[in-house]
Amino acid sequence: MCSISGFTWEDKSLIKAMNQILSYRGPDDQGIYMDSDITLGHNRLSIIDVSKAGHQPMSNKNGTIWIVFNGEIYNFKEIRGVLEKKGYNFVSNTDTEVILYAYEEYGVKCLELFNGMFAFAIWNTEQKDLFLARDRIGIKPLYYFVSGQDLIFSSEIKAIIQHEFKKEIDLEGLNSFLTYRFIPSNRTMIKRINKLLPGHYAIFRNGKISINKYWDLNWQVSNLSENDYLKKLNKLLFSSIKYRLISDVPLGVYLSGGLDSSLVVAINSTLCDDAVNTFTIGFGDSTDEFKYAKKVSEYLSTNHYELVLDYKDITRKIPSIIWYMDEPNSDITMVPLYFLSEFAKKKVTVINTGEGADELFSGYPPYKIGANILKPIPTFLKTYLYKWYYSPFKHKQKKNLFNFSIDKRNFLDLYLKNDNPTIIPKEFLNKLLNFDIKNELPNWQLARIDRMTMAHSMEARVPFLDYRIVEFSARLPTKYKQPNFTGKYILKKLALNYLPKEIVYRKKQGFTTPMHSWIKDNLEDIVESILFNNKKQFFDYENIKKLILKHKKSKKQRPFIYHSFHLLTLLFLDIWYEIYLNNTPISKIENLLKI
Numbered sequence: 001m002c003s004i005s006g007f008t009w010e011d012k013s014l015i016k017a018m019n020q021i022l023s024y025r026g027p028d029d030q031g032i033y034m035d036s037d038i039t040l041g042h043n044r045l046s047i048i049d050v051s052k053a054g055h056q057p058m059s060n061k062n063g064t065i066w067i068v069f070n071g072e073i074y075n076f077k078e079i080r081g082v083l084e085k086k087g088y089n090f091v092s093n094t095d096t097e098v099i100l101y102a103y104e105e106y107g108v109k110c111l112e113l114f115n116g117m118f119a120f121a122i123w124n125t126e127q128k129d130l131f132l133a134r135d136r137i138g139i140k141p142l143y144y145f146v147s148g149q150d151l152i153f154s155s156e157i158k159a160i161i162q163h164e165f166k167k168e169i170d171l172e173g174l175n176s177f178l179t180y181r182f183i184p185s186n187r188t189m190i191k192r193i194n195k196l197l198p199g200h201y202a203i204f205r206n207g208k209i210s211i212n213k214y215w216d217l218n219w220q221v222s223n224l225s226e227n228d229y230l231k232k233l234n235k236l237l238f239s240s241i242k243y244r245l246i247s248d249v250p251l252g253v254y255l256s257g258g259l260d261s262s263l264v265v266a267i268n269s270t271l272c273d274d275a276v277n278t279f280t281i282g283f284g285d286s287t288d289e290f291k292y293a294k295k296v297s298e299y300l301s302t303n304h305y306e307l308v309l310d311y312k313d314i315t316r317k318i319p320s321i322i323w324y325m326d327e328p329n330s331d332i333t334m335v336p337l338y339f340l341s342e343f344a345k346k347k348v349t350v351i352n353t354g355e356g357a358d359e360l361f362s363g364y365p366p367y368k369i370g371a372n373i374l375k376p377i378p379t380f381l382k383t384y385l386y387k388w389y390y391s392p393f394k395h396k397q398k399k400n401l402f403n404f405s406i407d408k409r410n411f412l413d414l415y416l417k418n419d420n421p422t423i424i425p426k427e428f429l430n431k432l433l434n435f436d437i438k439n440e441l442p443n444w445q446l447a448r449i450d451r452m453t454m455a456h457s458m459e460a461r462v463p464f465l466d467y468r469i470v471e472f473s474a475r476l477p478t479k480y481k482q483p484n485f486t487g488k489y490i491l492k493k494l495a496l497n498y499l500p501k502e503i504v505y506r507k508k509q510g511f512t513t514p515m516h517s518w519i520k521d522n523l524e525d526i527v528e529s530i531l532f533n534n535k536k537q538f539f540d541y542e543n544i545k546k547l548i549l550k551h552k553k554s555k556k557q558r559p560f561i562y563h564s565f566h567l568l569t570l571l572f573l574d575i576w577y578e579i580y581l582n583n584t585p586i587s588k589i590e591n592l593l594k595i
Helices: 012-021 076-085 095-113 171-180 226-243 259-271 290-300 311-325 334-344 357-361 365-370 379-390 395-401 428-454 467-474 489-495 515-531 541-553 559-580 586-592
Strands: 002-007 029-034 039-044 065-073 116-124 129-134 143-147 150-154 193-195 200-205 208-213 251-254 277-282 303-308 350-352 459-461
Touching: 002 012, 002 065, 002 116, 012 029, 012 039, 039 065, 065 095, 076 095, 095 116, 095 129, 095 200, 171 395, 226 259, 226 467, 226 489, 251 259, 251 334, 259 290, 259 357, 259 489, 277 290, 277 334, 290 303, 303 334, 311 334, 311 428, 311 559, 311 586, 334 428, 357 428, 357 467, 357 489, 365 379, 365 428, 379 428, 395 541, 395 559, 428 459, 428 467, 515 541, 515 559, 515 586, 541 559, 559 586
Parallel strands: 251 277, 251 350, 277 303, 350 459
Antiparallel strands: 002 039, 002 150, 029 039, 065 116, 116 129, 129 200, 143 150, 143 193, 200 208
């Protein structure tokens, strides 16, 4: 795992600054390539072929093609074998070199060959063009900024803003963030900085950028027996996890004791001779999952490690965690994930996780609205229920708390449409899953796992999001996902072959935190210290004061949770703005926390 950066002019001091600010993503090696038309930078976290042969930027034999790459191509050995038969000679055992020569042989069609998580940039010195690409699911991040006739790109926003330009908040992006908890487009919260979308590539030539899609999901349902689906899923999972065990450094698994992580551990254990390293975090609270994780660990004989996190650590590290997140995030679970990654790094450098299974197989509670048993209910009513459950801020709340023009958008417009009408999902549940796979996953779940692991120079892998499993899930009939009000039907049926029934059918808990206990003791003081210290034009402070009062009065009531989430979102947004747009030092924000 690594960081990549670059731009279409020559500037050694800028690329050094970009490399330096992202050095935690790749502490093992650093490299720069420059000519009059391009500057490329790279930080390397050595995972496969840790020798100097893997140094980047890397070029082909005659130096006409240069690459910087972040990620893993799991099937690189198979692709290498084909390329060797075509006469290519390799000097390393890296997947980076395989990408380089696959591009030289096939051009942009090389993307169709790769099974992995990746973001890379390839500069062709003869054609004078820059080729940027991102993996199908968006597991690895890639941002770009077009400035006149030039382009600058990087793995993270914090590197791009090392380039001097006028930084402004994108209010359209802010509106989307408040509506969905993430920004479901190529926008970010900073004007003119864009994301390359999952499954897309870009060509920058002669001062112009063209964006193209190379992959999409096909939601035409296949027609197999339940037993055939189970056999196919089992084969795909084993293949996916076997790929994700390829590593020249120590590897482990995050284990919550829930279905998804437990199944990953179970198949890991089946494929490995040595005991799997597993890691769990808790707070010494009733929400902890230690007992479930321990039960799975004992059942599968893993080397299990537990971390108990103190509340004071949460407050102390919030500004740093928000800096590492790179984009605004309202999810408190990024905090324990940060500390769990710090803890696991003492033992391993690569971690497998259970992310993605809920979006593929209908695991989250809101998906119950798409259950087959509810088919007779009108779509408009199911739409209303889903919006009520999922949207963090309703239109009126946004109008009350923020001072900018907010359009009254239909929350599910983006959920229910598809930009390719030939493969549009027909069933309501699949429409929801389609949106979340393409938007919620890359912009929220995967962004969180990437940033919090990379903060500690650790690589996270997501076996459920092998693109073959994603394609399988899209064509799976909904009766095998959410036949009633219990999701992940097919996955649970498969897991019974590897795990105890009480683990498989345990009530879903998710990656929880005792946020409400922490909030009761700390949140109001922190919000007042931070939000009112340096007022922003887009906040309505009079209504924020009213929200704080409501929060104080409702601590023992159900609305307390509701108000807490809103205050947390405002707090995290303000801290992010201070760091990224006002250039406020993290130490100064920490001093305002009164700790």
